[in-house]
Amino acid sequence: MKLRRSKTHGREPHTLAGAYAMDAIAAPDRARFERHLAGCEECAQEIAGLREATARLAAAAAVPPPSGLKERVMAAAAMTRQQPPPDSEAAAETEAPARIPAIVPWFRALALPRRMAVAAAAVASVAVLAVAVVFGVSNGSMRDQLNQAQVSSQQIAAVLTARDATMMTGAVAGGGTVTIVMSHARHALVFTAADLHALPASRGYEFWLIGPAGDRPVTMFRPGGHDMLGPVIASGLKAGDHLALTAEPAGGAARPTAPMMLDVVL
Amino acid sequence: MTSVSPGGRPPGAPRSRGAGPPDPLGDPLGDPAGDLGAQIRLVARGDAGAFDAVYEQVAASVFGMVRRVIRDPAQSEEVTQDVLLEVWRNASRFDAERGSATAWVMTLAHRRAVDRVRSVQKESERERRTAAADIPYDEVAEAVESTLERERVRRCLGSLTELQRESVTLAYYGGYTYGQVATLLGVPTGTIKTRMRDALIRLRDCLGVAG
Numbered sequence: 001m002k003l004r005r006s007k008t009h010g011r012e013p014h015t016l017a018g019a020y021a022m023d024a025i026a027a028p029d030r031a032r033f034e035r036h037l038a039g040c041e042e043c044a045q046e047i048a049g050l051r052e053a054t055a056r057l058a059a060a061a062a063v064p065p066p067s068g069l070k071e072r073v074m075a076a077a078a079m080t081r082q083q084p085p086p087d088s089e090a091a092a093e094t095e096a097p098a099r100i101p102a103i104v105p106w107f108r109a110l111a112l113p114r115r116m117a118v119a120a121a122a123v124a125s126v127a128v129l130a131v132a133v134v135f136g137v138s139n140g141s142m143r144d145q146l147n148q149a150q151v152s153s154q155q156i157a158a159v160l161t162a163r164d165a166t167m168m169t170g171a172v173a174g175g176g177t178v179t180i181v182m183s184h185a186r187h188a189l190v191f192t193a194a195d196l197h198a199l200p201a202s203r204g205y206e207f208w209l210i211g212p213a214g215d216r217p218v219t220m221f222r223p224g225g226h227d228m229l230g231p232v233i234a235s236g237l238k239a240g241d242h243l244a245l246t247a248e249p250a251g252g253a254a255r256p257t258a259p260m261m262l263d264v265v266l
Numbered sequence: 267m268t269s270v271s272p273g274g275r276p277p278g279a280p281r282s283r284g285a286g287p288p289d290p291l292g293d294p295l296g297d298p299a300g301d302l303g304a305q306i307r308l309v310a311r312g313d314a315g316a317f318d319a320v321y322e323q324v325a326a327s328v329f330g331m332v333r334r335v336i337r338d339p340a341q342s343e344e345v346t347q348d349v350l351l352e353v354w355r356n357a358s359r360f361d362a363e364r365g366s367a368t369a370w371v372m373t374l375a376h377r378r379a380v381d382r383v384r385s386v387q388k389e390s391e392r393e394r395r396t397a398a399a400d401i402p403y404d405e406v407a408e409a410v411e412s413t414l415e416r417e418r419v420r421r422c423l424g425s426l427t428e429l430q431r432e433s434v435t436l437a438y439y440g441g442y443t444y445g446q447v448a449t450l451l452g453v454p455t456g457t458i459k460t461r462m463r464d465a466l467i468r469l470r471d472c473l474g475v476a477g
Contacts, residue, residue, distance in 0.1 A: 015456070015459045015460055015463060016444075016459055016463075017463050017466075018459065018460075018461075018462030018463030018464070018465065018466045018467075019437065019443070019444040019458075019459055019462050019463070021466055022376075022434070022437040022438045022462065022466070023376055023377050023380040023437075023441075024437035024438075024442060024443050024444045024447065024462065025443055025444060026443045026445065029443075044364075048364055048365040048369070049467075049470050049475070050463075050466040050467070050470060051365055051369040051372075051373050052365065052366060052368075052369050052470060052473075052475035053466050053469040053470040053473055053475055054369075054372065054373070054376065054438060054466065055366070055368045055369040055371075055372035055373070055475075056415075056418075056419055056469075056473050056475065057331070057419060057434075057438050057439070057469075058327045058328070058330070058331035058372040058375065058376065059327045059368070059372075059415055059419075060415060060416050060418075060419035060420070061327070061330040061331045061333075061334050061439065062326040062327045062329075062330040062331075063326060063329060063330040063333065064326055064329075065325045065326060065328075065329040065343075065346060066329075066339075066343050069325070069329075069343060069346065069347060070321055070325065072347060073321060073325075073347055073350045073351060073354075074314070074317070074318065074321070076347070076351050077314070077317055077350075077351060077354040078314065080351060080354060080355060081355075082310070082312060082354065082355050082356075082357065082358065083355050083356050083358055083359060084358060085310060085358035085359070086358075086359075161344075161347075
């Protein structure tokens with residue numbers, strides 16, 4: 001505290017504690033202060049105390065959140081993988097292990113600000129990576145798949161952030177869960193499937209949209225290396241449609257031929 | 267053969283304690299904040315019911331604060347959604363030894379709000395903010411705030427010197443950097459930095475929060 005550092009404008013960096021606790025600090029200063037913070041336990045404790053105070057400033061500004069926000073948040077959470085906790089054992093071995101960047105959870109990357117078209121391009125490239133990871137894209141036709149992924153990531157974001165986005169879950173007969181977010185305004189739904197049972201190599205799961213407008217195949221999925229499918233976007237959603245799932249020959253079928261394992265009214 | 271459950275709770279997800287009546291202020295008094303911490307630890311294990319409870323406890327504070335910084339309602343909603351999702355994602359990183367759960371959430375939220383206004387310094391956005399600034403937000407705020415908590419904070423803000431109070435208000439609710447605050451108030455930056463720190467120390471002590 002009494003230590004004087006000549007670099008920070010001739011003042012001890014400590015005086016920045018208040019500004020830092022209120023984020024009233026431009027990026028370069030912030031980075032410099034955080035370096036200082038890393039080696040100053042006393043400062044870290046002071047910041048923690050000041051943040052208890054600023055949290056109260058936030059509470060004093062509380063207003064009711066918009067209706068529908070909760071549903072969107074809960075739906076997005078249901079489709080977002082959580083960060084793993086720090087590994088207690090690894091932490092014991094090395095002080096600061098070089099951490100492999102966590103897989104970009106796809107929804108976070110896709111949560112495009114609706115009004116920020118400029119930022120969207122930058123975000124989209126992250127989203128493509130995220131989607132690539134989720135889809136398990138490897139080498140080979142990676143570029144094609146990435147291009148497809150880029151298009152679908154924008155569509156997925158549009159569905160998840162739609163005002164009328166609704167979430168549903170369905171249990172698959174024989175095991176597994178399908179989680180759906182749909183938007184009739186966007187004429188589309190996004191879904192993931194988890195814990196589906198393995199099938200013989202000759203067969204795969206096929207998802208369908210069925211309804212008055214006819215039966216349309218959505219996607220094939222063969223559980224194997226992955227225990228999770230999706231997110232998959234199905235566009236062309238029409239009134240009265242159901243999302244259905246059948247086990248079909250691995251090459252896919254033109255229309256459902258096997259018993260429905262899932263039938264969700266959309 | 268199949269079952270469908272509309273709504274956010276996956277089938278079979280346990281309902282957590284605390285999911286009861288919404289407390290829009292995130293338990294400002296006493297230390298039910300310990301309860302929020304417990305909920306966040308459950309969220310880290312993927313407990314959707316606990317996340318529901320966390321939402322009820324923090325959403326109003328997050329949205330209200332974010333809206334005061336950003337002003338634009340649609341953007342504020344986006345940022346709020348982002349923040350809450352980050353709470354879900356990063357729940358396992360919450361460390362009770364480094365502060366309360368409320369402070370953890372609000373720190374994250376404020377950083378996000380400020381990052382948003384600073385990344386959007388384009389002219390059109392500034393215009394929109396200026397237009398939105400015409401809304402007297404005290405009126406908007408009336409709806410939720412528990413008068414008790416609001417009064418406490420107001421009283422403690424009132425115990426600051428005018429320069430301290432303006433520095434805090436412009437920085438925290440206005441989202442300005444200390445350099446910008448110094449310009450707005452016509453005071454040297456060194457003075458502003460000191461005032462900000464002194465002000466928060468006084469607020470901390472006045473509000474009786476753990477230091």
